[in-house]
Amino acid sequence: xxAKNIRILIDEKACKKCGLCIAFCPKKVFISENGKPVIANLxxxxxxxxxxxxxxxYAIIVGGEEIEQ
Amino acid sequence: MRKELExxxxxxxxxxxxxxxxxxxxxxxxxxxxxxxxxxxQDKICIVSGIGCSSRAPGYMxxxxxxxxxxxxxxxxxxxxxxxxxxxVIVLTxxxxxxxxxxxxxxxxxxxxxxxxxxxxxxxxxxxxxxxxSPMTPKGAFATTAPYxxxxxxxxxxxxxxxxxxxxxxxxxxxxxxxxxxLIEKALKHNGFSFVDVVDICPTYFGRRNKMGTAVAMMETxxxxxxxxxxxxxxxxxxLSGKIVIGEFYEENAPEYTEEYAKIIEKAQGxx
Ligand SMILES: Cc1ncc(C[n+]2csc(CCOP(=O)(O)OP(=O)(O)O)c2C)c(N)n1
Ligand code: SF4
Numbered sequence: 189x190x191a192k193n194i195r196i197l198i199d200e201k202a203c204k205k206c207g208l209c210i211a212f213c214p215k216k217v218f219i220s221e222n223g224k225p226v227i228a229n230l231x232x233x234x235x236x237x238x239x240x241x242x243x244x245x246y247a248i249i250v251g252g253e254e255i256e257q
Numbered sequence: 258m259r260k261e262l263e264x265x266x267x268x269x270x271x272x273x274x275x276x277x278x279x280x281x282x283x284x285x286x287x288x289x290x291x292x293x294x295x296x297x298x299q300d301k302i303c304i305v306s307g308i309g310c311s312s313r314a315p316g317y318m319x320x321x322x323x324x325x326x327x328x329x330x331x332x333x334x335x336x337x338x339x340x341x342x343x344x345x346v347i348v349l350t351x352x353x354x355x356x357x358x359x360x361x362x363x364x365x366x367x368x369x370x371x372x373x374x375x376x377x378x379x380x381x382x383x384x385x386x387x388x389x390x391s392p393m394t395p396k397g398a399f400a401t402t403a404p405y406x407x408x409x410x411x412x413x414x415x416x417x418x419x420x421x422x423x424x425x426x427x428x429x430x431x432x433x434x435x436x437x438x439x440l441i442e443k444a445l446k447h448n449g450f451s452f453v454d455v456v457d458i459c460p461t462y463f464g465r466r467n468k469m470g471t472a473v474a475m476m477e478t479x480x481x482x483x484x485x486x487x488x489x490x491x492x493x494x495x496x497l498s499g500k501i502v503i504g505e506f507y508e509e510n511a512p513e514y515t516e517e518y519a520k521i522i523e524k525a526q527g528x529x
Contacts, residue, residue, distance in 0.1 A: 199258070202271070206278030206460075211473040212432075241290070241434040244282030245272060246258040255259070 193252045194233045198225060202247035209239035209248055265289045265299065267319050275310060278472025280431035280457035284378050285314045287434065287455075288349070291441035302345045305334040307359060309351035310385045310459075311378035328358030331366045334373050342515040345445065346372070352379040352393040356414055360392070367421035370449045371514035376441065377414060377452075380459035388462030395499075399466045418452040419507045425451035426507040431458060432479045433503065440505065449513050456483075456501050 196217070205223035215232040218225040218239070225239075225248075233250065240248045249255050258266070266289070275281045292302065302320045306312035308327035315322035321344070325333045330348045338346045355363055355377050366373060382400060383389040390400035393414065394407050419426045425447040429437035437455065444451035458464065458475040469475050479501065486504035489497055523529045 202258075204272075204277035206472045208278065208472060208476060212476065238434060240259070241286065241438070242283055242431075243286070244275065244277075244279055246262075246266075246282070246286060249259050251259075 194230065194235050195251060195253075195255055196227050196230065196233065196239075197249045197255060198227070199247040200224070202245045204245050204247075206244060208242050208244070212242060213239055262289055262293060265292065265319055267317055270317050273317055274313065276459075276461045278458065278460045278475075279310070279384075280380060280455075280459070280472075281311050281314060281378055283431040283434070284311075284376065284437075284455050284457060285317065285349075287437045287441055288314075288347070288376060289318070290438050291445055294438065295442055295445060297345060297445065301343065302347065303334075303337055303341075304347045304349060305330045305337065306349045307351070307354035308385070309354045309378075309383070311349060311351035311380075311457075312354055314349045314378070328354055328360075329362065330354065331359060331362035331373065331375065335362075335366055335369075335371055338371055338373055338515055339518065342372070342519070346374070347445070348373055348375040350375060350377055351384070351391075352377055352381060352414070353383045353389075353391040356392040356412065356417075360417075363418065364421045367418050367423040367450050367452065369514040370422055370424050370511050372448055372450070374441075374444045374447070374451045375418075375453070376444070377454045378457045379414070379454055380457040380463055382459050382463040384459045384462050388459075388466055394463075398463075400463075401466070414454045415452070415506050418450075418454075422450065422511075423452045423507070424449035424509045424511050425505075427452070427505045428454045428456065428501070428503050430456040430479050430483060430501065430503060432476050433483065436503070443505070443508075447508070449509075449511055456503075 210218040219228040237250045304315040305323045306315045307330040389402040427440045429440045460472045483501045489502045
């Protein structure tokens with residue numbers, strides 16, 4: 189998968205703003221807006237899915253075309 | 258949530274009640290992903306818990322589930338496995354549930370080598386009842402019941418499980434996710450008593466009282482303190498003090514309890 193096909197979906201209703209995704213993304217893809225993760229640097233995403241795996245609230249999905257908007 | 262995983266959750270019960278940054282959701286997610294990776298039959302799994310914030314996990318999981326009494330998850334799980342050995346039985350338990358009131362059940366389930374996978378949500382505290390110390394609270398840490406610091410000595414649950422007879426013993430953390438999922442997969446595939454101690458975070462009661470900062474800061478602490486078994490083997494006891502040793506400690510093939518019991522039934526019926 190090339191970097192430009194990667195999508196990140198954040199379920200705002202499920203997010204409890206713990207900040208783990210923002211802090212531990214190895215590529216600093218997210219920034220915080222009042223604690224909420226906002227995708228600021230999608231092209232840097234390496235599809236490691238660590239944010240998805242560490243999210244305590246199952247609020248993030250990282251993937252390609254297969255994930256639905 | 259990822260579409261493929263939705264079938265494993267009781268999605269009508271979500272969002273869960275755990276506090277922001279609580280590691281219990283991370284471990285529950287890791288168990289689900291391990292089950293999915295192994296393509297286990299969803300209808301052949303029974304998940305059992307005791308009482309505690311962690312023990313609420315099975316309530317969100319779409320399998321046969323049993324939410325029992327405090328400390329007794331392994332006793333109920335033993336009954337289920339004896340009655341229906343074809344089920345994959347998984348116990349999700351807190352450190353209080355498993356090592357304090359349930360400590361004796363842990364010893365005997367391990368001793369029998371019954372085919373149950375036990376995952377400990379080890380956040381070093383009684384979260385649900387607002388922060389009393391547990392046997393896993395480190396020496397010197399604060400709790401509502403240890404306002405001047407805990408004087409109990411540190412306790413290693415993996416050592417207890419292994420010396421009691423568990424035949425798969427590992428430790429992971431809520432920081433090291435790909436590794437945690439792999440360890441749970443190995444535990445689930447193991448035939449016999451498998452035990453995974455997962456170093457977890459309770460930002461609300463353990464974190465606040467010990468001034469450990471946010472969930473992010475608590476995760477950083479886990480990252481800093483964690484060493485692999487291989488690295489630990491080259492360290493002195495002094496260097497290892499306060500460290501979290503992670504990885505697989507023990508694996509053995511040994512007679513499994515329900516299989517031995519099936520043989521006894523055959524013998525009693527004069528078939529062998
Ligand atoms: C027989 C009995 N004794 C005590 C309690 C009170 N109690 C409820 S949960 C709990 C401890 C929970 O701690 P832990 O198992 O570590 O789970 P956590 O909440 O931290 O996830 C206690 C002592 C109880 N419910 N039943
Ligand atoms: S009290 Fe602690 S263990 Fe319980 S949900 Fe909150 S953070 Fe998690």
